[in-house]
Amino acid sequence: MTVTSNPAGAAASARATGIRPRKLRRTAELAGAVILAGHGLIHLIGVALLWRLAETAELGYADARPAPGSDGALAVGGVWLLATALFLTAAVLLLGHSARWRGFAGVAVLASIPVLLPMAAATGAGLVVDLAVATAVLLTWRVARSAPAAGTPAHSVPGEARRVRASWLGLATQPAPTDVFTAELVAALPEPARRWLTHAIPVGTPLWNTAQVTMHGEIKLGNWRRFTARQVVTPGAGYIWAATAWLAGLPVRGFDRYSSGSGEMRWRMLGLIPVVTVTGADVTQSAAGRLVSEIVLAPTGFRTAIWTPGRSADHVVGTWQLGGYEESVELEIGSAGEMRSALISRWGNPGGEPFGRYPFGCTVHREQAFGGVTMPATVSAGWWWGTPRYDEGEFFRASITAVALS
Structure with missing residues (x-):
């Protein structure tokens, strides 16, 4: 790999x-x-x-x-x-x-x-x-x-991301790791972080820089719509989520990304008719917030963050400097080290609200080992996480089927 x-x-x-x-x-x-x-x-x-x-x-x-x-x-x-x-x-x-x-x-x-x-x-x-x-x-x-199965180590670029092919390959082809995981590397971290990382990463595992993830599930676009997707994520550097969803029986294809210090959303029905094309400071700041939550899919990249204690003995906060933004995620860790949830104060305008920071989070329903590293396998996510408004803010449910670490 x-x-x-x-x-x-x-x-x-x-x-x-x-x-x-x-x-x-x-x-x-x-x-x-x-x-x-x-x-x-x-x-x-x-x-x-x-x-x-x-x-x-x-x-x-x-x-x-x-x-x-x-x-x-x-x-x-x-x-x-x-x-x-x-x-x-x-x-x-x-x-x-x-x-x-x-x-x-x-x-x-x-x-x-x-x-x-x-x-x-x-x-x-x-x-x-x-x-x-x-x-x-x-x-x-x-x-x-x-054809090779999605999620294999080959750096194939999904068709939905062909416009950002160079960015995908730049994230996917990071230098090979030279270090392996040891308990000493996390000895100085807050206890919940140690509990999570020693649960997720076996001793001797290369500290991979990047995860390429294959998933499917439902996304809420008015109603719940099925989707298939591939994602490349490099903690501290960027991500590209490339997917196809189905709206009125027609494919809507495109990507969300944060790479090279900027964010973008670009979606086309049938690959031709523009549905969403968004760039600019607001989408960049929102995408930077999403990137920090993606650490749950690439725990071997934990060294890119500064880790501090969270609000309780089961919480820990990771903080990154991304361009001109400081973004943090609070992880909830179970007693055995399992990932339970991730919460960020994310920039956005959910439901047409004025742009600002709003609670955004994901719940981990099931974990699984991919390439020896334990990470979320079934998740749900949305705005207003942890508040009475979460039912209206939830928009993402996914099952992860493959992860290639590199």
């Missing part, structure tokens, strides 16, 4: 070698979407013929099967129309970089072939396209199945 490459060199190399493959992939996606949409629209000819709406120069009512205007033709015309809708949906999803295009395209082919076969003499080209689409669906599915 160790990485020894220079961060700046790795980022520059990735930019130099990654431009052409990305352009080729995007060109292929665009060409595929055009083929899917064009093939879908051609199915409207079948609808027009079978429903006796119109003829074309190449195809007339005499070529259609069943007989146009009959009850059977009305039903089969409906299937032609369904195929159109499915092919167009697959095209939109492909443009939005959503893997769900394969499912819609596969169902579209299954709907298309039975209605094309009775008219094979006139629709042979359409059958060839159906077979080509089916082949593409199977091939891309096999490639996706054989």
Whole structure:
């Protein structure tokens, strides 16, 4: 899991070698979407013929099967129309970089072939396209199945974060750790910190600088929406959370980040339609606050903070200097050293409130060992944590499925 490459060199190399493959992939996606949409629209000819709406120069009512205007033709015309809708949906999803295009395209082919076969003499080209689409669906599915699992040590950048590829690689390719964890390293820390760290990190574990986390769960966007995400977090330096959520059945893709001293939120529906694009001092300060809470996902980075006693024997406070901001997180530690919660006074405007500092926290519901290091596996988070307003402020529930430390 160790990485020894220079961060700046790795980022520059990735930019130099990654431009052409990305352009080729995007060109292929665009060409595929055009083929899917064009093939879908051609199915409207079948609808027009079978429903006796119109003829074309190449195809007339005499070529259609069943007989146009009959009850059977009305039903089969409906299937032609369904195929159109499915092919167009697959095209939109492909443009939005959503893997769900394969499912819609596969169902579209299954709907298309039975209605094309009775008219094979006139629709042979359409059958060839159906077979080509089916082949593409199977091939891309096999490639996706054989790709390295998310959360592996390979520094692959998720598609949602391609605009900040260099920042992702810069965070992910930190210098390899030279120190390992020992009890002596935490002997001078407040007792709750010692209890947590000796519970979480076995003696002899390299003090990894970075965690790459794979998760899924629900996020509240009006209603609760499912999401999948990957995150890279380097305590004291930055994080990028890249995700896809589903709104009205359509993918919303993008990222939240704090890196190189600035924050940003950028989200697009179908990868095309802007939903959220936010930068500036307020989002930077809010993102810096979030970064300090991410220490729970990368406990081996504990040395980047100054640790002081918290409000009770089960609390400890970690403080970081991030750009021009001083940000702190108060951790609640259980009797066995387990992480229970994290609370920050975070800059933001929850629910349309004026910008200011408001309680923001997360609750750890379950822990698990990843790469030998014990950390949260199921969490929930939101504004107004620890107050009667938390029910309205909670917006995040996640299960962590993989963590790669480097």
